[in-house]
Amino acid sequence: MGEFKKALNVEYLKPGEIVKVDIGSTAVLIGNVDGEFYAVSNICPHSARPILEHKSSMHDNQVKCPHHGSIFDMATGDLVRGLATECLTKYAVRVDGGSVLVDVDAS
Numbered sequence: 001m002g003e004f005k006k007a008l009n010v011e012y013l014k015p016g017e018i019v020k021v022d023i024g025s026t027a028v029l030i031g032n033v034d035g036e037f038y039a040v041s042n043i044c045p046h047s048a049r050p051i052l053e054h055k056s057s058m059h060d061n062q063v064k065c066p067h068h069g070s071i072f073d074m075a076t077g078d079l080v081r082g083l084a085t086e087c088l089t090k091y092a093v094r095v096d097g098g099s100v101l102v103d104v105d106a107s
């Protein structure tokens with residue numbers, strides 16, 4: 001178990017939005033899925049490339065890798081379909097007051 005670190009303010013991310021945030025040296029995707037915050041790795045397991053550079057919108061609470069189109073469930077990190085054969089690593093998230101905190105050492 002590591003340490004929860006502040007990733008962003010709650011109001012920064014509306015339902016249906018995702019953003020890439022660097023937490024230490026770990027690139028994390030944070031998504032607002034119907035008001036709940038989730039964090040997964042921003043590195044696609046298909047060929048270890050970053051999925052998102054900034055902020056974007058989700059379709060059906062899923063995130064699509066721009067390189068070869070693998071699609072992942074933002075809430076679980078599960079692979080929905082595509083060339084990847086593994087899921088995205090999921091990280092522990094906590095909301096404390098107006099802040100979204102992520103622990104990149106815990107899932």
Ligand code: FES
Nearest residue numbers: 044046065068070
């Ligand atoms: S790098 Fe993501 S699908 Fe190929």
